[in-house]
Amino acid sequence: MRVVVATVLSMLVPVALGAQARATHPPEFWLGIVERGLVLPEGEQALPLLLELQRFFGHRDARLRDGAGYGITARWVVREKRLTDNEMRRLVAAWRAGLGATADPHGGDATLYRSFSALGLSLVAARDVEQKALDAATVSALVDAAAAQLDANTDVRGYDAEIGWVHVTAHTADLLKFLGRHAALPRERQATILTAVARRAATSPTVFAWGEGERLSRAAASVLRRDDVDVAAVDTFLDALLVAARRVDWDRPMPARWLRTRTRRAS
Helix, strand or coil, X not given: CHHHXXXXXXXXXXXXXXXXXXXXXXHHHHHHHHHCCXXXXXXXXXXXXXXXXXXXXXXXXXXXXXXXXXXXXXXXXXXXXXXXXXXXXXXXXXXXXXXXXXXXXXXXXXXXXXXXXXXXXXXXXXXXXXXXXXXXHHHHHHHHHHHHHHHHCCCCCCEECCCXXXXXXXXXXXXXXXXXXXXXXXXXXXXXXXXXXXXXXHHCCCCCCCCHHHHHHHHHHHHHCCCCCCHHHHHXXXXXXXXXXXXXXXXXXXXXXXXXXXXXXXX
């Protein structure tokens, strides 16, 4: 019996190690895709490469995180519509692990990993508004995870001079926006989205200077524009915003950073 067990284990260990040590493409491979206009390399399939892109979500090099991670996903998933329904579900199942993650399993920055997981999922959700591959349970789980991430986030950086976009609030709001438009969104999850937006607006420790306010507004609008809008949830949302507004000292001058940013955007 011991001999049999040892033999079986000796067969399983290489299989397990092989699964963990699955070959990945070097950064140069991905930068080459970006340089060639985001075209899917000949002989490659979209889904395996998209799954591999997850390791760049927490990377401090914006060329890999944003240029490859965001750019390739936007091209292959949204514009070129390369994924089948089953592949869409597999991608969501893999990338969902990044929402609320306390560490990047690929060794990157945990905050960036959370933020760009939300951004990647927002692109998948944007495509699925039309494709409808995701069911109500999956949409609900994504709403809950995104709302929890929005509530828990304490990193208010928008653009960082060293690493590029961080934007946890904006990227998470983007995901909630497209989930708010999804046909499979259960009616009770409308309140989850609106509550998360109102709470973020009321508890932010700083003035939003990088467009986060607009992105949060669009997340709320996605619910307000639904044909099956939950009027009671909307009333609660508006009441929460009124309470938050009463705590603002409107006579105080706007922070100089906010004014500089708004002026630059308007020019």
